[in-house]
Amino acid sequence: MTETKDLAQAVAMLQARLPEIKKTQTADVKTDKARYSYTYADLAQITRELMPILGELGLSFLAKPTMIEGRFVLAYKLLHVSGESEDGEYPLPTSGSPQTVGSAITYARRYCLCAVTGVAPEDDDDAAQAEAERNSQRSAWRAPAANQAPEATSDREATKPQLQKLHALFSQAEWTDKADRLRAASVIVGRDLTSATEMTRKEASTVIDTLQQITADPDPAIRLSELVSNGGQP
Known part of the structure; x- marks a missing residue:
């Protein structure tokens, strides 16, 4: 030694x-x-x-x-x-x-x-491809600004089909705990939620779009955990 x-x-x-x-x-x-x-x-x-x-x-x-x-x-x-x-x-x-x-x-x-x-595995072309993929999806990953007013047509509450879709996507990502799901949804929409029914239709649509991208990943539970840990950033 x-x-x-x-x-x-x-x-x-x-x-x-x-x-x-x-x-x-x-x-x-x-x-x-x-x-x-x-x-x-x-x-x-x-x-x-x-x-x-x-x-x-x-x-x-x-x-x-x-x-x-x-x-x-x-x-x-x-x-x-x-x-x-x-x-x-x-x-x-x-x-x-x-x-x-x-x-x-x-x-x-x-x-x-x-x-x-300080270990950094060798870089290669897939890094650029991954960056391009992230950039193409950035609008769906980014949480709305806190002072951004919802569109007039999106002020209504999330629909029942939207809530059912959210439930199915969270289950697909193997996030089964209700508190964890609300925490993830809160991060994605950019405000605290105490119930999924508090979301507007536009907010529910944003969460659905994000979860659909996450569930396409080989390890959706890990990717969702990283998204929540990073405050909504990819």
Whole structure:
């Protein structure tokens, strides 16, 4: 093991010798309007290439799902043999099947490990394609401005078919908890809701459009969780 006196020195040495991590996994996404794919490096690959270097420099990475102040999060920590550490939290979904929650935890572990160490898997053409896809969908993802007045024809309450559609889309995204659904809808429309029936027809339509895009993703529960965590931004 290479002797390092503290966390800062160990991280500096780590970042001077970060491995080149190839994106070897491919995900295909199909929507009503388009079909695209993107590549990524999975957790097993990143761990296999990075962990030996961490250990050699007296570093270790820990992550565990836990409840903190009523929030379900992945608590992670980068530790040094000196006792110093850098830690943080990543939000996790509170509903969904065990497989969906497990996928969210795996994604969070990969994301946090890369973020806290400075690892950046190689870039490639799919990054531009993904950015183009996000830009084309930005209007549906962005929450309305707080001072934006609803159109006169949209002041009426959401219709029963709209509410049924919302229920079906949330179920498809494996978000079954009522409070979580209201929180997601509130973020998307840009105001606090205590009931789905408070939405106008225009607001309900906005939430439906957003959920339809989310449910086209391979991991809709994760994508919806990220949208809520980011305050409505993609």
